[in-house]
Amino acid sequence: QVQLVESGGGLVQAGGSLRLSCAASGSTFRDNPVGWYRQAPGKQRELVANIRTVGGTNYADSVKGRFTISKDNAKNTVYLQMNSLKPEDTAVYYCWTRQWGMDYWGKGTLVTVSS
Numbered sequence: 001q002v003q004l005v006e007s008g009g010g011l012v013q014a015g016g017s018l019r020l021s022c023a024a025s026g027s028t029f030r031d032n033p034v035g036w037y038r039q040a041p042g043k044q045r046e047l048v049a050n051i052r053t054v055g056g057t058n059y060a061d062s063v064k065g066r067f068t069i070s071k072d073n074a075k076n077t078v079y080l081q082m083n084s085l086k087p088e089d090t091a092v093y094y095c096w097t098r099q100w101g102m103d104y105w106g107k108g109t110l111v112t113v114s115s
Contacts, residue, residue: 001026002024002025002026002027002097002099002104003024003025003026003104004022004023004024004095004096004097004104004105004106005022005023005025005095005106005107006020006021006022006093006094006095006106006107006108006109007020007021007022007023007109008020008021008109009093009109009110009111010110010111010112011112011113011114012085012111012112012113012114013113013114014085014086014087014113014114014115015084015085016085016113017081017082017083017084017085018082018085018111019079019080019081019082020036020079020080020082020093020095020109020111021077021078021079022034022036022077022078022079022080022095022106023075023076023077024076024077024078024097025076027097027099027104028073028076029071029073029076029077029078029097030073030076031053032053032097032098032099033050033051033052033053033097033098034050034051034071034078034095034096034097035047035048035049035050035051035058035069035078035095035096035097036048036049036050036069036078036080036093036094036095036096037093037094037096038089038091038092038093038094038111039091039092039094039108040088040090040091040092043091045094046060047060048060048063048067048069048080048093049063049067049068049069049080050069050096051069051070051071051078057069062088063082063089066082066083066084066085067080067081067082067083068080068081068083069081078095080093082111085111085113086113087113087114087115088113089111089113090111090112090113091110091111092108092109092110092111093108093109093110093111094106094107094108
């Protein structure tokens, strides 16, 4: 069974940085797409960034130039480096992967950016 566990969320002032981590068990990120989504209060969950199966990355327009997604296949961990954080980045951030035709989600980690 695939399990994803996020960490690294917290409270930060606007302009600050955080790095989120997502560790996987029961599967591997090596040959599967992986990404980060977020959901702000009262809003739908949205894609933040992902790494495609064949490589390459996608970013939401709102985070381009500020966030960077990366993964360490040896550690089976994906990261989201978030710089120049804004209050509108406040949300619960979820790790995601798709394997064997099924979507898997972590429980999320809360990021709060104060103005």
